[in-house]
Amino acid sequence: MLVYDLEDSVARHRKQAARSMVAEALTSAPPGGPTLGVRINAPSSEPDLARADVDAVLRSERVESMVLPKVESARDLELVASAASPSVPLSLVLSVESASSLLRMPTILEHANLGAHVRVAALMFASEDYCAATGVQRTRDLQSLLYPRAQMATIAKAYGLQAIDMVCIEYKDHAYLQEECRDGASLGFDGKQAIHPAQLDAIHAAYSPSKEGDHD
Structure with a gap:
């Protein structure tokens, strides 16, 4: 999946310009x-920016x-679902960025009211x-985040x-990237985030099913 970013990579005064560029792309x-996906601003901390992102992107x-x-919270998901068109399916990828998010995630998944046209995918x-x-x-x-x-x-x-597993920040170290990929696959991850095109081959190799249906 190719994700356009409207959050951390965009300065606050450039948000509207970024929305227009992403919508055009x-x-x-x-x-x-x-x-194609879009990372919006966080509904939990920037609801006004998130609503503007959703309106522009959809x-x-x-x-x-x-x-x-x-x-x-489930409200974060519902903000997006309420703006989505019932005629266009939309999948959500939820980013876990805090201890509270991790511990609350089962409750969030069970209580979010999304409608039939929106589903959590990852x-x-x-x-x-x-x-x-x-x-x-x-x-x-990798032990501190195990x-x-x-x-x-x-x-x-x-x-x-x-x-989806974490980004490998050592993107120039191909051997270490492969090690991270193997570790993630062993924990049951289905894929990995990439921040540089040079990472894609190693990630695809690690997470593409083998002939036996297992991770490489």
Whole structure:
């Protein structure tokens, strides 16, 4: 999935311009390409920005998915669902960025009133935001984030959702990226976030099913 970002990568005074650019990119995207998604501003902390993002993005029927950052309650999901067209299916990817989000996620999934046209498709672990919120220090051996990653993957599987692992911030270290991919696959993750095109081949190789139907 290719995700356009309207949140952290866009300065506040550039939000409206970014919405226009993303809406144009969605409208002009040729058919047959990757699934297109948009990461909006967080409904939990920036509801006005999030509503403006949703209104702008949903004018294009090409958007298939929305990434919701900093999910803390069912209301965050309902803000998007209430604006979505009943005639256009929309999937949501929920970003887990805090301890409270992780612990509340089962309740959020069970109580969100989304309607038939909107569904939660995946949970995504945002490691850097999680570390900033909790004081956890990310270690190269991956042990400091083992519990929240495994817990999130378990919740995703319990609710029939895809689990998307954290970004590898060492994007120039191909061997370490492969190690992270293997570790994520062993925990039950179905995919991994990428921040650089050079990461895609290793991620695809790690998470593409083998002939036996298992992870490589």
